Amino acid sequence: MAHLEGYVSHIRFHNEENGYTVMDIETTHGDEVLVGNFHYINEGEYICAEGEYVDHPAHGPQYRMTSYTVKEPEDKAAMERYLASGAIKGMGAALAARVIKKFKGNTFDIIESEPERLAEVKGISLKKAMDIAVQFQEKQEMRHAMMFLSEYGITSRFAVRIFEEYGSKMYDILKTNPYKLAEDITGIGFRAADAIAAKAGIAPDSDFRVCAAILYALQQASLSGHVYLPKDVLCRSAGQLLSMSPEFIEDHLMELVLDKKLMIRTVNEEEHVYLSSYYFMELNTSRMLLNLDLEFPMEKGAYGKRISELEESMDFQLDLLQKQAVEEALTKGVVVVTGGPGTGKTTTINLMIRCFEMEHMDIVLAAPTGRAAKRMTEATGYEAKTIHRLLEVSGGIEEGSSSHFEKNEENPIEADVVILDEMSMVDIHLMYSLLKAIVPGTRLILVGDSNQLPSVGPGNVLKDIIDSEAFSVVRLSKIYRQAESSHIVLNAHKINAGELITLNNKNKDFFFFEKQDVRSVMGALIYLVKTKLPEYIGTSPFEIQVLTPMRKGELGVEHLNEVLQYYLNPASESKKEKEGRTGVFREGDKVMQVKNNYKLEWKITNAKGFSVEEGLGVFNGDMGVIKQINTYSERITVVFDENREVEYPYSNLDELELAYAITIHKSQGSEYPAVVLPLLSGPPILCNRNLLYTAITRAQKCAAIVGKQSMVEQMIHNETEQKRYSGLNECLKDGI
Numbered sequence: 001m002a003h004l005e006g007y008v009s010h011i012r013f014h015n016e017e018n019g020y021t022v023m024d025i026e027t028t029h030g031d032e033v034l035v036g037n038f039h040y041i042n043e044g045e046y047i048c049a050e051g052e053y054v055d056h057p058a059h060g061p062q063y064r065m066t067s068y069t070v071k072e073p074e075d076k077a078a079m080e081r082y083l084a085s086g087a088i089k090g091m092g093a094a095l096a097a098r099v100i101k102k103f104k105g106n107t108f109d110i111i112e113s114e115p116e117r118l119a120e121v122k123g124i125s126l127k128k129a130m131d132i133a134v135q136f137q138e139k140q141e142m143r144h145a146m147m148f149l150s151e152y153g154i155t156s157r158f159a160v161r162i163f164e165e166y167g168s169k170m171y172d173i174l175k176t177n178p179y180k181l182a183e184d185i186t187g188i189g190f191r192a193a194d195a196i197a198a199k200a201g202i203a204p205d206s207d208f209r210v211c212a213a214i215l216y217a218l219q220q221a222s223l224s225g226h227v228y229l230p231k232d233v234l235c236r237s238a239g240q241l242l243s244m245s246p247e248f249i250e251d252h253l254m255e256l257v258l259d260k261k262l263m264i265r266t267v268n269e270e271e272h273v274y275l276s277s278y279y280f281m282e283l284n285t286s287r288m289l290l291n292l293d294l295e296f297p298m299e300k301g302a303y304g305k306r307i308s309e310l311e312e313s314m315d316f317q318l319d320l321l322q323k324q325a326v327e328e329a330l331t332k333g334v335v336v337v338t339g340g341p342g343t344g345k346t347t348t349i350n351l352m353i354r355c356f357e358m359e360h361m362d363i364v365l366a367a368p369t370g371r372a373a374k375r376m377t378e379a380t381g382y383e384a385k386t387i388h389r390l391l392e393v394s395g396g397i398e399e400g401s402s403s404h405f406e407k408n409e410e411n412p413i414e415a416d417v418v419i420l421d422e423m424s425m426v427d428i429h430l431m432y433s434l435l436k437a438i439v440p441g442t443r444l445i446l447v448g449d450s451n452q453l454p455s456v457g458p459g460n461v462l463k464d465i466i467d468s469e470a471f472s473v474v475r476l477s478k479i480y481r482q483a484e485s486s487h488i489v490l491n492a493h494k495i496n497a498g499e500l501i502t503l504n505n506k507n508k509d510f511f512f513f514e515k516q517d518v519r520s521v522m523g524a525l526i527y528l529v530k531t532k533l534p535e536y537i538g539t540s541p542f543e544i545q546v547l548t549p550m551r552k553g554e555l556g557v558e559h560l561n562e563v564l565q566y567y568l569n570p571a572s573e574s575k576k577e578k579e580g581r582t583g584v585f586r587e588g589d590k591v592m593q594v595k596n597n598y599k600l601e602w603k604i605t606n607a608k609g610f611s612v613e614e615g616l617g618v619f620n621g622d623m624g625v626i627k628q629i630n631t632y633s634e635r636i637t638v639v640f641d642e643n644r645e646v647e648y649p650y651s652n653l654d655e656l657e658l659a660y661a662i663t664i665h666k667s668q669g670s671e672y673p674a675v676v677l678p679l680l681s682g683p684p685i686l687c688n689r690n691l692l693y694t695a696i697t698r699a700q701k702c703a704a705i706v707g708k709q710s711m712v713e714q715m716i717h718n719e720t721e722q723k724r725y726s727g728l729n730e731c732l733k734d735g736i
């Protein structure tokens, strides 16, 4: 063990995650390279480290630290060095020298206890003096906090968030109830908090621990789409987390109910346990929907006349259901139109729009994703917005709270009719936010295919609304898009009906390639994406979307992206790269935003590089291409649809993923010129009919399956949908 001490003259590298740092140290006998896990360190500080000298194979001799302390600067020279190091913003070398010259060895005492005196130095105003003092104090506190948190195994990245959230209360929270971190700090879950609690010596059967596990189990359930959990399911799942009996867990439920953190609703003698926020969200969604369902009396003759006028201007006859849909849209407050691909949903929306136009009504169209909104615009000739844009997302507020929209009950959407497409993708959060912004008197028309996968977020909104039988529902079933010319449509309907599909490749848009193992699937897939399909439909390989059921495994998203990146955007000297969470990002890569971020700024620039439009928000599922990686400013520029450019600081990179391959779940609501599906094997709970149906219906011009026919058949026969615990249906039925 050797001792090393000196000033940090330069920090060469610092990993936020684990604190690993490489720095140059200026010692009395020359410069040294010091490496180790440092949690908070600034250039200009004086370090006393214990450790050993090692000879790194690539970087040569260096000193590897095992423990260290930061020595407070005691003499004039050390103080001047610290102040001049850039640690305090607005203080450079010249100013630091003047301050030290004036206050000498008392400088730090003055900054701490009489900071106003700093203003006696030329170039420091009273305001600047106070600012220096605040920064100085924050640095001291932060270092102290970092050292404290590192003893609990907390990395610098989270330590900063914890300190910012709680300030000096943090010490108390860590010692008494570290589970609070799981509630308040994004990125810290129950398990991380539990590990901290164990280090803090908190008893395994403490109330805090059990309550935290219950809340965590419900939060995890919401990530799987559940709005509530039945009591027994919840107690079992929290019990498993803690290795405790469900009965022990049950005893703690009431505590959380009294604390207003949980709500319990009894339905058919079964107790449904909700996080309070979800309980009220569901209840209010139900109430607001029912309030919208007004009658708009109109004489039969009047709308009959409208419909005949419409028919006269068209080259085909409306079927009875389409007529019914239009009639109900004119006379009811809430109408649902559902049906599979090619059954005339878009045509029906267009008819409704024409009728509303005749009545001089204000019509607003929206869909959950940018891509779906774009399609709606093209199909109707009316501008359709994303629901987020319609609600006017405002930046600065975290996802999950519903108050991040400018449009709400106080500032509602001004329209006579709101028509929403791709309703199967709308989760309970979004529906609730949307309904808050629609006042009774506005008609709401919900269009979607209830056989698509349910929304990624919690809830089963479209299905619940249909199943509740509380509203007019028109189920379109006749397939109009000519079956013989589109095997995508024909096969989608067959799959939905549980019928096997013919995989003989005797058609123009639906292909199957039988392959028995991963290697052969991979080979065929690469050939299809890189060469065959771009030629066949006349597009670029980036327009061919690989969809897969899973994230993990050789045919999962992560591995497929690695392979496809290698073939479609290989490394080259001219392309910069940056290591991300799941792999390398490279200039020219196809990427996708994987969470809603209401704060990210985008801009559209003209040919001369001037910004012509700007806005906030990039949403889950938005796809783009990496235009530039700037290693100097540590930012990645991505160009999304409509040439929207977004700059991602490196710290936001976990919001991006490579998107050569994406999960079928993520593809919902989007359509692609061609889709390739590798289907070899997968867990039955995931690989069901719904999933195959959703994947196939994403393809516009061409769908190709590569894998085993038996797997395709298995999926068609597998009707088991993952159960979603959602109570909207019951609320609507009960009229609450």
Ligand SMILES: Nc1ncnc2c1ncn2[C@@H]1O[C@H](COP(=O)(O)OP(=O)(O)OP(=O)(O)O)[C@@H](O)[C@H]1O
Pocket (backbone or CB within 6 Å): 316, 317, 318, 319, 322, 339, 340, 341, 342, 343, 344, 345, 346, 347, 348, 480, 481
């Ligand atoms: N009553 C009808 N008679 C004849 N053709 C019709 C009728 N209704 C719709 N069509 C035609 O059927 C085709 C499919 O209709 P449409 O695009 O409205 O279906 P969709 O349900 O919106 O399909 P998708 O969900 O795949 O977009 C269109 O070409 C449309 O013109």
